[in-house]
Amino acid sequence: MEFGEVVRKRRMVRDYDPDRPVPAAVVERLLRHATHAPSAGFSQGWGFLVLDEPADRDAFWSATTPPGRAPSGWLEGMRRAPLVVVPHSNRSAYLDRYAEPDKGWTDRDPGRWPVPYWDIDTGMASLLMLLTAVDEGLGACFFGIPGQRVDRYREAFGVPAEFTPIGAVTIGYRAPDRLSPSLKRGRRSVDQVVHRGRWSQD
Template sequence: MSNPNDPFTEAQREGLYRAIFERRDVRSQFLPDAIPEEVLARILRAAHHAPSVGFMQPWDFIVIDSLAVREQVLESFNEENAKASENYTGERQQTYRSLKLQGILESPINLCITCDRSRGGPNVLGRNSIMEMDLFSTCLAVQNLWLAARAEGIGVGWVSILDQDVLSNILQLPDHVYPLAYLCLGYVSEFLEQPELQSKGWRSRLPLEDLVHGNSWGQPIAHRKLEKHLAGG
């Protein structure tokens, strides 16, 4: 183990930023190869080391390899995806329907990261004003897992087009446990150079310099060098 007070080496910094910039929401590139249990354990351990308000650690991890369970989840996805396609018309609807938005059966493992909204009791340090901090904390566990998976060469896809009540019933969750993220995990044939929705023309990445404000909304930042770096990075 390294000393936590030691600075990161250049290679370590590059590895971290590579995982961030090369992380992808994978849907179409999954391979059937099994994830070794020791690798899955490392990824889950990384998720479990996410920060959480009041150190409540509200997450649980449901590892799903049952075909029967995944088929039920896929059925819910298909129903919700058909509804979602009705939000669009014409060419936009055709584009939407052409997108592959899940890898539920293709990936060797599905994983549901849940949020126990009762964990830590009624009064959790740091949660007095913003009650959703347990949900936000669980999102950080998702991000930790995603970056660790990318470093291991494993793709992750978040399936968000699901009815949460139906998913809760499928996974037999207690009433106080919320299914925050349903993920597909597996080795992939490739990691795309761009996010798939960007390469398919659905959305483009917004310019970072348009999203950074100075002191209050809509005000320019006073740091000219920072502004230059934001535009050029």
Template sequence: MEFSEVVRRRRMTRAYTSAPVDPAVVERALDHATRAPSAGFSQGWAFVVLDTPETVRGFWAAQAETEAPDRWLAGMMSAPVVIVPCSRRAAYLDRYAEPDKRRAGLGDHDAERWAMPYWHLDTAMASLLLLQSVTDAGLGACFFGLVPGRVDAVKQVLGLVDTAAEEAPHPIGAITVGHPAPPATGARGSASRRRRTPWHEVAHRGRWGAGWAGRDA
């Protein structure tokens, strides 16, 4: 599939069939995800892959009330694979404490010096590559945020706990993966009710407010 077609077809899939996912698709998507850029080539990401009924059920039990799921949750729970992308702040603080990066003044395990938490940003870019890879394979996926009050429970069930040797990875969200069910099966996404803003309405040439249409003026 051409890259432009992958970008055009990528959608958040909210319901899945019972068909299994080829492990090779997941492995290829993870390989592509690790091609994402990262500050200082810190590569401070990790991915917890849940691909058995037991581990997927354990995730949902920690993430949501599953006794009487609504249409959205029921559709999402039907995915046979859940991938939890995690950021590792310690990888960035350690990297920028190394001799070739010390002049930036961002090491010494002082995260407050960073204007942007690139450990989260870079992991998000890796997640997008994963979504695009799944689309390229003809499958569906959906990135979603964890319920704020249940993050600790999710971390516990996934083994994302603090250790003496390394700061624990932090889940930035989760990604369901599977074969898409018919569109009417799952909940409708916001994109079905809201207009997609054209690029020329959000791009500004030279400075904010200049817009794009007047670039030759």
């Protein structure tokens, strides 16, 4: 598939065929492509938890779903995904890297960073997985783990303290799914979001 077509076809998919697992070779390509994301100082401070066994996926949904919430609507379709990948960022990897002699920030002060590049870089790795999924004929969806459920998620999967889940990605073969109502907002045009030379106040 041509790259332009991959970009145009990418959208968040919220329902999957539970009877078609993602082939192991495709899973490996998804993860390998994710590791080609840019990272500040080539810190590569990310970690990916792969959940492709039914018991592990069930544990993920149990840990991350607020109690009393029935798996209906979008959640029901999401739970049918045969693959869940949880990307994590590691701030310490960046602070350690930039304390090395070629960078020299030996105080390891997070305040030196104008934005949390550890989260941004892991987000870019996630986007590469989303694009790879489209290129492989799959659907995928990036979504957040509710803040109040993160500790339960960590406990369920033994996630080390230095790694922070920035969200999760469901991946699988698409089932006929409804389009998000948010799409009715329409895509903003290039002219609406691009400013050349000076920020327009229009």
